[in-house]
Amino acid sequence: QVLAIDLLYPAPTMLPTNQDKEPTVKNVSLSNIRGTDIKEFAYLRGLPNNPLQNIKFKNIHTQTKGMSEIINSEDISFENVTTNNIKEKEIFIENSRDITFYKSKLCMIIFYCIIY
Numbered sequence: 001q002v003l004a005i006d007l008l009y010p011a012p013t014m015l016p017t018n019q020d021k022e023p024t025v026k027n028v029s030l031s032n033i034r035g036t037d038i039k040e041f042a043y044l045r046g047l048p049n050n051p052l053q054n055i056k057f058k059n060i061h062t063q064t065k066g067m068s069e070i071i072n073s074e075d076i077s078f079e080n081v082t083t084n085n086i087k088e089k090e091i092f093i094e095n096s097r098d099i100t101f102y103k104s105k106l107c108m109i110i111f112y113c114i115i116y
Contacts (some may be wrong), residue, residue, distance in 0.1 A: 002062060003030055003045040005052055008071070026053035036063040041083050046072035048095065057081050070096050078104045 005025055025046065039065045052073040061082045063093035070076060073096040081104040093099065 001038060001043055002035065002057070003041050003055070004040075006043060006045045007047050007050075009053070010043045014035060019101070022047055022050045024050060026051075028052075028054070029056040029058070029104075030060065031056075031058040033060045034062070038062050038064045040064060040066040040068050040090075041085075042068045042070065042101060044070045044073050048072050051096070052076075067092060070094075070099065072096065074098050076100075077105070080104065086087065 005028075007023055007025065020098060041062060042057070045062050054075045055073065056077050056079070058077075058079045058081070060078075060080075063084045065085070068091045070091065071094045076096070076099045077092075078100070079102045081101075
């Protein structure tokens with residue numbers, strides 16, 4: 001993956017020990033990356049009440065094999081990003097907003113959006 005951030009814990013035993021403070025991830029920027037044989041381009045899963053914020057992808061060119069996910073996220077941008085997805089051609093977007101694409105070529109993308 002170019003970037004994987006997963007705050008939706010897969011098992012109850014992995015929940016944070018301090019339940020009063022949820023983790024926060026924001027202001028992440030990746031740029032000038034090239035890659036091949038990448039499983040997924042992006043796997044971004046924030047929390048429903050505390051979404052991932054301000055994630056920027058710039059000047060990234062990859063060949064990927066799997067679907068990308070953007071869940072519980074906001075202000076995600078793709079600038080000059082090219083992905084040549086050779087198997088699955090989707091980005092799954094759920095409960096997210098302000099996702100922008102500028103000068104990007106995301107090959108054969110199908111968006112699945114679920115908004116609550």
